[in-house]
Amino acid sequence: MTSTERRIAVVTGASAGLGAEFSRQLAARGECVWLVARREDRLEALAEEIRAAGGACEVVVCDLTDDVQLAALCDRIAAEEGLSVLVNNAGFGSKSRFADSTVGPQDAMARLHVLATVRLTHAALGRMGQNGRGRILNVASVAGFFQSPTDVMYCSTKAWMISFTEGLCLELDGMGVSATVVCPGFTITEFHDVLGVSRSTVPKHHWLKADYVVAKALAAMDRGKWICIPHWRYKLYAMIGNVLPKWILHPLSRRRRRRNDAIRANETPTPSD
Numbered sequence: 001m002t003s004t005e006r007r008i009a010v011v012t013g014a015s016a017g018l019g020a021e022f023s024r025q026l027a028a029r030g031e032c033v034w035l036v037a038r039r040e041d042r043l044e045a046l047a048e049e050i051r052a053a054g055g056a057c058e059v060v061v062c063d064l065t066d067d068v069q070l071a072a073l074c075d076r077i078a079a080e081e082g083l084s085v086l087v088n089n090a091g092f093g094s095k096s097r098f099a100d101s102t103v104g105p106q107d108a109m110a111r112l113h114v115l116a117t118v119r120l121t122h123a124a125l126g127r128m129g130q131n132g133r134g135r136i137l138n139v140a141s142v143a144g145f146f147q148s149p150t151d152v153m154y155c156s157t158k159a160w161m162i163s164f165t166e167g168l169c170l171e172l173d174g175m176g177v178s179a180t181v182v183c184p185g186f187t188i189t190e191f192h193d194v195l196g197v198s199r200s201t202v203p204k205h206h207w208l209k210a211d212y213v214v215a216k217a218l219a220a221m222d223r224g225k226w227i228c229i230p231h232w233r234y235k236l237y238a239m240i241g242n243v244l245p246k247w248i249l250h251p252l253s254r255r256r257r258r259r260n261d262a263i264r265a266n267e268t269p270t271p272s273d
């Protein structure tokens with residue numbers, strides 16, 4: 001297979017959760033998946049699984065908050081003739097008040113959710129524009145439709161991803177290249193374990209499965225839709241976030257945060273929750 005026939009899908013945050021699932025499903029569709037994240041052992045284990053299932057992939061160890069490593073990945077992406085899909089998925093959450101926490105994690109979140117998305121997308125679009133085809137898929141969150149105390153940077157950066165993708169979608173019209181943003185609600189991954197937040201703070205029926213979210217996102221991407229909000233419940237929440245006036249939304253948000261704080265204060269979170 002020549003480099004132009006080979007279809008390459010780049011997935012960031014592939015070592016866990018949604019990114020691992022994006023990688024599995026894209027590999028099953030015949031893409032050669034670049035598995036991008038920091039934890040090499042986890043990427044190698046996924047690569048082994050994908051190859052055992054007959055798929056193709058490559059492990060790319062990269063800390064996307066590091067300028068040098070990010071630039072090296074952008075250069076590789078821009079040079080890859082077979083580039084067909086870029087999934088900007090890597091991300092993490094927050095649970096401390098913005099003013100009370102050190103600036104390091106806030107800076108890292110801005111770098112990962114915003115700067116890395118900008119740079120990788122720009123590099124990919126250069127190549128996809130020349131090819132006259134390609135798909136960008138950004139993983140935001142339904143949190144991007146809201147604002148919430150202790151999630152200030154998370155909600156803001158995810159709102160930015162939604163807005164950025166909408167703009168891109170309009171700009172790319174007619175180029176053969178599409179941009180899609182997926183806004184998942186609560187999904188069972190390692191996200192809340194990394195945060196040290198128990199899943200019991202969220203009602204059981206709110207949790208989505210990663211394979212469901214990824215299948216919905218890829219189907220929307222294939223159809224060239226600009227936005228995908230998996231599950232009717234989260235479509236409804238997003239609509240509420242868009243239409244309700246702030247004088248109703250803000251007290252609701254404060255009340256939810258107080259309730260969650262109280263639950264967290266009374267429990268010791270465990271990774272297996």
Ligand SMILES: NC(=O)c1ccc[n+]([C@@H]2O[C@H](COP(=O)([O-])OP(=O)(O)OC[C@H]3O[C@@H](n4cnc5c(N)ncnc54)[C@H](OP(=O)(O)O)[C@@H]3O)[C@@H](O)[C@H]2O)c1
Pocket residue numbers: 012013014015016017018019036037038039040042062063064065089090091092093112139140141142183184185186187188189190191192194
């Ligand atoms: N789970 C949810 O409820 C939920 C809801 C809405 C939106 N989302 C979004 O979905 C995306 C995926 O999250 P997830 O739920 O799958 O969480 P996860 O299981 O914790 O996976 C996060 C991934 O991001 C990678 N990552 C974190 N920092 C990185 C860095 N500096 N450089 C490169 N990779 C980095 C992690 O890999 P390494 O640690 O190996 O680098 C990991 O592969 C995120 O953008 C998140 O905001 C999740």
